[in-house]
Amino acid sequence: MLLALPISGESFLLRRAGKNVLVDGGYKKDEIAHVLEHQIRDVQYLDVVVCTHGDGDHVGGLSALLEDWVGRVGQLWLPGRWVNVVPQLARDPAEFLNQLVLELDAELKKPSEEVVSMVRHAENEGIKHNDWRDTASLPETNDEPAISEWLDGYDQSLDPKDILPEPEWFHALRQAEEQLASDEFANRAFKSARRRVKYRQKRKSSGLEIQIALHWLGLIETAQAIRNLAVAAIRHKIPTRWFDYEGFAKTRKAAGGARGFLVPINAVEQATPPTLLARYMHLTQINRESLVFLAPPTRSRFGILFCADSPLGDGSDFSQSFLPHLPRRLRWSPIVATAPHHGSESNSIAYDHLQKWANVEVLLRAGGSTKQPGPTFLEQHRQLRLCTKCPKAGHVPMLTGVFAAAPYRWSNLIALGRRCDCSISRKA
Ligand SMILES: [Zn+2]
Numbered sequence: 001m002l003l004a005l006p007i008s009g010e011s012f013l014l015r016r017a018g019k020n021v022l023v024d025g026g027y028k029k030d031e032i033a034h035v036l037e038h039q040i041r042d043v044q045y046l047d048v049v050v051c052t053h054g055d056g057d058h059v060g061g062l063s064a065l066l067e068d069w070v071g072r073v074g075q076l077w078l079p080g081r082w083v084n085v086v087p088q089l090a091r092d093p094a095e096f097l098n099q100l101v102l103e104l105d106a107e108l109k110k111p112s113e114e115v116v117s118m119v120r121h122a123e124n125e126g127i128k129h130n131d132w133r134d135t136a137s138l139p140e141t142n143d144e145p146a147i148s149e150w151l152d153g154y155d156q157s158l159d160p161k162d163i164l165p166e167p168e169w170f171h172a173l174r175q176a177e178e179q180l181a182s183d184e185f186a187n188r189a190f191k192s193a194r195r196r197v198k199y200r201q202k203r204k205s206s207g208l209e210i211q212i213a214l215h216w217l218g219l220i221e222t223a224q225a226i227r228n229l230a231v232a233a234i235r236h237k238i239p240t241r242w243f244d245y246e247g248f249a250k251t252r253k254a255a256g257g258a259r260g261f262l263v264p265i266n267a268v269e270q271a272t273p274p275t276l277l278a279r280y281m282h283l284t285q286i287n288r289e290s291l292v293f294l295a296p297p298t299r300s301r302f303g304i305l306f307c308a309d310s311p312l313g314d315g316s317d318f319s320q321s322f323l324p325h326l327p328r329r330l331r332w333s334p335i336v337a338t339a340p341h342h343g344s345e346s347n348s349i350a351y352d353h354l355q356k357w358a359n360v361e362v363l364l365r366a367g368g369s370t371k372q373p374g375p376t377f378l379e380q381h382r383q384l385r386l387c388t389k390c391p392k393a394g395h396v397p398m399l400t401g402v403f404a405a406a407p408y409r410w411s412n413l414i415a416l417g418r419r420c421d422c423s424i425s426r427k428a
């Protein structure tokens with residue numbers, strides 16, 4: 001069973017082989033816990049909680065889930081992009097934020113091309129190539145993504161013991177838990193950093209400078225979400241695994257995860273942090289680098305692709321799909337995919353990648369704003385499309401998803417919740 005939770009932002013619950021997997025946690029504190037307790041009821045243990053990237057609508061609710069939910073979490077899977085900032089954020093958030101504000105001052109004096117295009121990207125959420133990095137500078141390669149041994153079609157479950165040793169640097173943080181900054185100290189540091197940025201914003205007259213300052217406020221919010229989540233993982237002794245996009249981008253070979261159960265499509269599970277860049281580089285969210293995970297199809301389970309905000313490809317125009325070849329006997333096995341970037345038109349190429357890749361029978365959509373979904377999502381057959389809420393139609397969010405009844409046959413797949421009414425405008 002796959003469910004999209006009726007909360008603000010995006011969060012999916014996969015129930016498979018007796019295990020529960022939560023992918024992303026929406027915007028707000030308390031919302032997931034509330035849905036688990038009042039609408040789903042029998043979930044007291046989440047075997048895996050995944051965060052695909054640091055956008056507020058994906059990460060915002062996760063630390064509260066770890067801290068306050070009555071149930072327990074088995075493992076946490078996080079973006080490798082955060083590896084470089086977690087140690088300082090956990091131990092000395094005040095110094096981290098001090099450096100981040102100094103980076104802002106340098107930008108206000110002399111804006112770098114990189115930051116200017118980041119800010120433009122943030123302004124033009126809806127444009128097609130929504131990436132602030134020049135995607136054309138990526139190496140063009142004709143290599144197909146590696147055929148992975150875990151796509152063997154056999155039913156497998158999650159073995160909690162089958163886990164890489166935690167990376168040394170994170171282990172060191174756990175061992176010296178008493179050196180972590182307290183919540184009170186951290187919250188004060190975040191508050192003061194916000195005040196310093198707002199002060200700079202007020203003093204500035206030019207539009208660009210204000211935009212840069214506002215962008216920095218977003219970075220501080222991301223930093224706080226990352227800090228809270230990492231500290232909660234340490235406090236509650238939750239084994240944590242890191243999935244690095246860069247490692248995939250260089251080799252186009254994904255690796256790690258739980259074989260035959262849930263595996264990364266565009267990341268390598270890693271143990272060592274990459275080299276340190278400027279702090280803001282680690283905090284800026286790049287949709288292209290959203291982690292994508294696949295619960296592989298087998299003879300008795302449908303496959304599930306968690307697309308997050310990814311365009312499902314890289315290179316110029318994101319045209320090189322990174323979806324791996326499925327073995328011939330699984331090619332026609334049905335797949336349920338979550339709507340890439342909430343159905344946003346900026347990720348329209350993802351639907352081409354999906355169609356060429358496999359037999360995608362359902363697109364499950366959650367989160368997003370009234371700007372979403374775009375025309376390409378709406379061109380997909382309506383039978384395929386399910387939505388927790390259709391922002392343009394003004395619906396109240398509803399628990400929505402798919403359920404496969406035994407015996408496994410595609411015709412036994414039952415849609416729960418709501419078909420998409422996004423093309424119906426409230427005004428009409
Ligand atoms: Zn999103």
Ligand SMILES: [Zn+2]
Pocket residue numbers: 365386387389390391419420421422423
């Ligand atoms: Zn809809």
